[in-house]
Amino acid sequence: MKTKGKQTGSIQPRKRSFLETLKKDWSLWTFCIPGIILTFIFSYIPMYGVQIAFRRFNAKQGIWESPWVGLRYFQRFIDSPYFVRTVTNTLILSIYGLIVSFPIPILLALMLNAFRHKRYRKVIQTITYAPNFISTIVMCGMLILFLSPSVGIINTVIKSFGGEAINFMAKKEYWRHLYVWSGVWQGMGWSSVIYFAALSGISPELHEAAKCDGATKFQIIRYIDFPSILPTATIQLILSCGSILSIGFEKAFALQNDLNTSVSEIISTYVYKVGMIDNNMSYSSAIGLFNTMVNLVILIIVNKAADKMSGTSLF
Template sequence: MNSAAIKRKGHVGRVLRRDASLWLFCIPGIVLTFIFSYIPMYGIQLAFKRFNATAGIWGSDWQGLYYFKRFFESPYFESTIWNTLVISFYGLLVSFPIPIILALLLNSLHHKRYRKLIQTVTYAPNFISVVVMCGMIILFLSPTVGVINSVLHLFGMDPVNFMAKQEYWRHIYVWTGVWQTAGWSSVIFFAALAGVSPELHEAARCDGATKFQLIRHIDFPSILPTATILLILNCGSILSVGFEKAYLLQNNLNLSVSEIISTYVYKVGLINNDISYSTAIGLFNTLINLVLLLMVNKIADKLSGNSLW
């Protein structure tokens, strides 16, 4: 072993000893990630086998790409992919910029009491469980006892069964999600804005800058790297629309627009007990997300110089 390698090894050893306490803090997270994220990868082979519970995963018959072909040829393939993409891009287009705008506006609000009140009000919906949230949505939009239809009745309008209207379902799904998560999602941007030096604002005010100019030329550029990273991560989960909310808001009348990949996988995998088929769909979903993540990360690196790696 040459002297350079020995020196490098000694440096690594010193760093490990110096940061031993920090590495100990990382151990629980590493162990949990290994248990819940890496060990389950063992089951990916189910996508290529006809699962037999008696024979087990290793003993099941090999089927190759049969289940992938079955999904591609399924009458549900185009509709589930399309519904998932529409909801994902619609949600990303709406829900991603709103927390940024909220953080920028509240950061420029100098009245601390009002700012804390607004933050509390916008954070609160995030702590409502998905099941309770969906129950509230269905109740508020009920054609008989719903608040919205009661207001419409006051203006002499006929009640509307919103949850049965296909043209309303995506809007309901996305905008209720914005209401629930916008405040909490803005926290990370508040953290980024906290690192902006007050001297920059003071110098800009001395030069006659308005609030809008402060936001545009100081605050927004300071959170742009954070926003870019979050955008990359969100694009990497385009096809992974949350299952719980979509499933709970589903009914037979809006199924043509509410049936997404995750709900379809649940029905064929757990309800119909077609484990191999659902695993193949899930693996296809993961591969598409990985490709999108790599593409968006590359594009972001070239355009802004900010990327995950």
């Protein structure tokens, strides 16, 4: 902690230099080397290719020899008829998913932490963790099969009660709900792990003192458990907001068809179609870079707001 004015009557410890810290904790820094190398190879070296977003890329000419066009492809995307639709669909899907999926793992962790029957708690944890290990493509296939109007179990139940089969995947009003809630089912258990870790760090003495004072389980959760995991939840919220336009491509593309494209066409699927199908690498790179820059701006804004409101931030 920094203090102003002249210090008297106390000896301030000498601040160690980076080399001294590295020499003392060299064994801990060694564990960071593989992560640093992989990050450099797969995250920093590819930045060299970002410049094709500003060039009319030609594979024969290479990156440096391709003609420079500046912000032409960014302007093209903004002026295109797909801009408003793809950005709007991405924002709606991201915000909807964030509102629904962010608090559920917290609630799950708090409830299971208050559940004192360890055997049943482990069973519930295993059941909620299991969907995370299902492949995204397999999960999409399960959704399409279960919701099939001819052989799907959902429509079989509906028809058994005298109703008519519904083609859920062809109705755009159902698509966003299916996308978001299937993601909640698949990821809530695994996402709650980090909150379990935070809850395990709470001193048992706090719970014992609260019980001696007559606190109920709800009061213990409200005044001890929840405040203890709030910094962790804040960091998770900042990270989620920082990737608000980066929705996974695989799931959206696998669940997409011609009848729901008006709501399922998002930035990532549009980038795939432009870059891989239309073979316009420069245009798709410009869209991807635009997406990254918007995410960066949102991350900085949310991080600053969180720092002012709660004192917790990434940087």
